[in-house]
Amino acid sequence: MSDSVLFDVPGPRATRVSRIVSVVATVIVIAGISWLVLTLAGPRTTAGGSEQVGLFDASRWDIFLDLAVWRAIWRGVLATLQMAGLAAVLALIIGILFSFGRTARTSWVRVPSAVILEFLRGMPVLLMMLFVLLIFSSGAYWAGVTALALYNGALIGEILRAGIKSLPRGQGEAGLAIGLTPVSTRFLIEFPQAFRQMLPIIIAQLVVLLKDTALAYVVSYPELLRIVVNNLSNFYGNRYFFSLFIVALVIYLALNLTLSYVARLVARRTGKKSVTDARIPGRGVFGAVGMGGDGAAGDAGAGGGGQGGDGTP
């Protein structure tokens, strides 16, 4: 059935029980979904008492025949990707800097970078966006990019540090033994391995970054969510709100699931070499992080968790 070791290959009775539970669960889910769809599709009365057509009625979806709507949506997608792309590059650079800063030998580099990192990690991204927006009056785009880059950079820094820490000590020692300086040992030997080992988690973090661009909605950057759910539904009328919401949801899911899928592919490819090297008793990539450092923080942990049990997709 699956490669889980928690239970045996089921016998006839277990198969029967599991089949019954399966059928019941499927029926419940299907019933729930059809109730949802039927309620949404049914005609509705507004607070004023006027009768309106259901949410799946063609008259609520006809704007999607208009090319101008799709062009606006495409602008939104581009704006979102622009913000995410620039923020991702900057976050990687900041992350690398942080990982070096926090593992530095001299304490006057290590301590300040640890303090800054804790500060960035503990603040909501939204507050950071507001901060940049109001203090530097930079415009919504740069506010979003800066906040996302700093926050995710701090998290990526922690991920990389965990990666460096989880390497066998012999790697660094060997580098020093063949006469490399401590700095070039870090650059040439430890960092490339840590980066490769942590790549799936870093990509998972970038998915989080892409998702978090939707926060720029609150500081009124015209990204996908604001264009689709706000601007378009204001322009075409509130009765299209639901349809536009669904379209936005589908686009976001498509974007994020694609990137998550890439992360999983990378995890599978790098996983063989680095993680199952049997240094770590766990099975999953995530176990490696958890053991390695003091845990890549919040969202990284949550985002990276998906790689944990990839044996059973």
Add this chain to the structure above:
Amino acid sequence: MDAITENLPVFIGGFLATLSLLAISGTGAFVLGIIVAAMRISPVAALRSISTVYTELVRNTPLTLVLFGCAFVLPYLGVRLEFSVLAVIGLTVYTSPFVAEAIRSGVNGVALGQAEASRSLGLTFGQTLGHVVLPQAIRMVIPPLINVFIALTKNTSVAGGFFVVELFASARQVINDRGDEVLAILLGVAFFYLIITIPLGLIAGRIEKRVAVLR
């Protein structure tokens, strides 16, 4: 600086609202997450796929969109609730798959031989899980779980964009009154968030170190 001292009651009110959002939706997400995780590792195929689909869908939806759905689409279903309750629902749903994944990765982190050994002793699925795997997993689960709750603390700020008066919203409100002291106000609010997140992070780090030694 006097912008903060004058408006201290507003900030305290916002802080308490943030704390209650955190407590209620954290508890909800924890319960929901345990259910989803249990379904995810169960021997029943349908439960596994239902929870997988749920996890993947919710985890890949931006929180802003989830809250949008709760605030404006749930009313289409006849739900009439206050915005703060809707925000709690949104945060609970959004956080639950992360809780589930943290728990599941903990279960996966238990050495294979443990489960194999208990299987070979003839323990059932429930016994294997209850007596052998979960007691070991729970230690490894606590640090990532705390990290999930730290993320939740920060995510409550998004509810401030949806008509819930918590810390972030009260910051905006005070900034509207006192545009001259933006920096002090924002740093003050950041301080309130850090009061919650940094101690949680320290606890997580300490537990993690202990667990690492135990292994």
